[in-house]
Amino acid sequence: MNITAAYTDLYQITMAQVYFGTKPDGRAVFDYYFRHNPFKSGYSIFAGLKDVLDILETLEFSSSDISYLEQKGFESDFLEYLKNFRFKGNIYSSKEGDVVFPNRPILQVEANIIEAQIIETLLLNILNFQTLIATKASRIKFSAKDGILLDMGLRRAHATGGYYASRAAAIGGFDSTSNVKAAEDYDIPSTGTMAHSFIQSYDEELQAFRDFAKMRPENCVFLIDTYNTLKSGLPNAITVAKEMEKRGDRLLGVRLDSGDLAYLSKKTRAILDDANLSYVKIVASNQLDEYVIKSLKEQGASIDIFGVGTNLVTGKPDAALDGVYKLAEYNDTPRIKLSENIIKISLPFKKQVYRMVDDNGMFYGADAIALFSEGNVTLMEHPFDTTKSLELNSFKHEPLLELVMKNGKRVLPSRSVTEISKYSQSRLKQLPNEYKRFQNPHIYKIGLSSTLKKERDTLINKHKF
Numbered sequence: 001m002n003i004t005a006a007y008t009d010l011y012q013i014t015m016a017q018v019y020f021g022t023k024p025d026g027r028a029v030f031d032y033y034f035r036h037n038p039f040k041s042g043y044s045i046f047a048g049l050k051d052v053l054d055i056l057e058t059l060e061f062s063s064s065d066i067s068y069l070e071q072k073g074f075e076s077d078f079l080e081y082l083k084n085f086r087f088k089g090n091i092y093s094s095k096e097g098d099v100v101f102p103n104r105p106i107l108q109v110e111a112n113i114i115e116a117q118i119i120e121t122l123l124l125n126i127l128n129f130q131t132l133i134a135t136k137a138s139r140i141k142f143s144a145k146d147g148i149l150l151d152m153g154l155r156r157a158h159a160t161g162g163y164y165a166s167r168a169a170a171i172g173g174f175d176s177t178s179n180v181k182a183a184e185d186y187d188i189p190s191t192g193t194m195a196h197s198f199i200q201s202y203d204e205e206l207q208a209f210r211d212f213a214k215m216r217p218e219n220c221v222f223l224i225d226t227y228n229t230l231k232s233g234l235p236n237a238i239t240v241a242k243e244m245e246k247r248g249d250r251l252l253g254v255r256l257d258s259g260d261l262a263y264l265s266k267k268t269r270a271i272l273d274d275a276n277l278s279y280v281k282i283v284a285s286n287q288l289d290e291y292v293i294k295s296l297k298e299q300g301a302s303i304d305i306f307g308v309g310t311n312l313v314t315g316k317p318d319a320a321l322d323g324v325y326k327l328a329e330y331n332d333t334p335r336i337k338l339s340e341n342i343i344k345i346s347l348p349f350k351k352q353v354y355r356m357v358d359d360n361g362m363f364y365g366a367d368a369i370a371l372f373s374e375g376n377v378t379l380m381e382h383p384f385d386t387t388k389s390l391e392l393n394s395f396k397h398e399p400l401l402e403l404v405m406k407n408g409k410r411v412l413p414s415r416s417v418t419e420i421s422k423y424s425q426s427r428l429k430q431l432p433n434e435y436k437r438f439q440n441p442h443i444y445k446i447g448l449s450s451t452l453k454k455e456r457d458t459l460i461n462k463h464k465f
């Protein structure tokens, strides 16, 4: 997608002009984090990093952006600066695909304050959306278990968001997408079946299947619910599957898109098996989500492949991830944002986050945040409850934030969607099941090093009225 530096909120540019006029060399550290897991989930899957880094490496204001800002009254010396604008900062980030939790830095930007401010909106826009959809996809994968997952959502996505949704779905565990552009650009497997319109355009359903099977025998899947699933679609599919066998072809599957998917899939499986077509797979679609798929599994539905659209790409029922970008340090001095709501008080300083891993390689259920300069952490304190703390000496400490961009250039090669997805699955295996259940999942602990907590409390007291 062609994104220029004007892909931001106006107030970022307005603030940037003031910085330009008063402290053009200021250095800032900003934290990206979110406050709640979406979908009442016990975890989230971090996604969108590659797109952010790709965009930042070449981000510029176009000449038409500059003309527009000129009309808005921005001053000429500032516009000259914007003409040569480049992001030249450093980024420390969690790995894309990692399992992440609320209220701990997932990514930190360390840059000139003007640059760090201008990129805020695009960074939030991409990370919040992809993390939301990757988390949804991962929950659907959790329900589908070994079932294959197809993303069919582009038509129902929020306009061009469908492009990033398909990438995020693949990171969260989807096996392929119907979205040709996303598949092409991100090297995601693409697949597809057929629409009702194709069958409706023929006088006879049987002829529709015959033509399709002759011209597109590879990975051929018949949609069998246009007129009557068990009385018309399935018998016609079986007739054509037998004709395909005579030509040395094999029907890949049939798709159910309405009705009781548990009942129809079991009946369809039995009838296909009776016809010696046990290799023909059953695809199901129709407003599926993690709960419907879980229920279908519990009912013993015979579904090999789940096609999911609307509920995946819109992140239903949660419209957005509440990710924020907060100033933590300015010119090497710590900064804080206070709030009456203690969960909204930001954390000062450049930081590192350590994940506690037990002897079996499983996550213990605690991430500890420390000053970057501390180097490690031995005791983690509850952010506000003084009676709660955790000794960390018995765990392996995994630092989660790594330098991914230095002076505006990537320092690590970008990974393919397949690699990120595999990494995500392996990290989810390390997360104990109690954090993955849908109802009242265990709450993963986030704590502060004693030094960070003390420094934060000093700042709270300094700014308290």
Ligand SMILES: Nc1ncnc2c1ncn2[C@@H]1O[C@H](COP(=O)(O)OP(=O)(O)OP(=O)(O)O)[C@@H](O)[C@H]1O
Pocket (backbone or CB within 6 Å): 257, 258, 259, 260, 261, 262, 263, 285, 286, 287, 288, 292, 295, 296, 299
């Ligand atoms: N056995 C089942 N258990 C739980 N949910 C199911 C089952 N079968 C289907 N569903 C889900 O129930 C919903 C049924 O949708 P709906 O009421 O629109 O019926 P429909 O069969 O799609 O009718 P239409 O012919 O209008 O498409 C869908 O979300 C579908 O995935």
Ligand SMILES: O=P(O)(O)OC[C@H]1O[C@H](OP(=O)(O)OP(=O)(O)O)[C@H](O)[C@@H]1O
Pocket (backbone or CB within 6 Å): 152, 153, 155, 156, 194, 195, 196, 197, 257, 285, 286, 287, 288, 307, 308, 309, 310, 311
């Ligand atoms: O239900 P979703 O999870 O959003 O999955 C995508 C839906 O989109 C298609 O229907 P549509 O009616 O748009 O076209 P069709 O004629 O191909 O069925 C497909 O048949 C699915 O039902």
Ligand SMILES: O=C(O)c1cccnc1
Pocket (backbone or CB within 6 Å): 152, 153, 178, 191, 192, 193, 194, 195, 307, 309
């Ligand atoms: O390939 C399919 O079956 C498909 C693709 C998009 C939407 N609905 C179905």
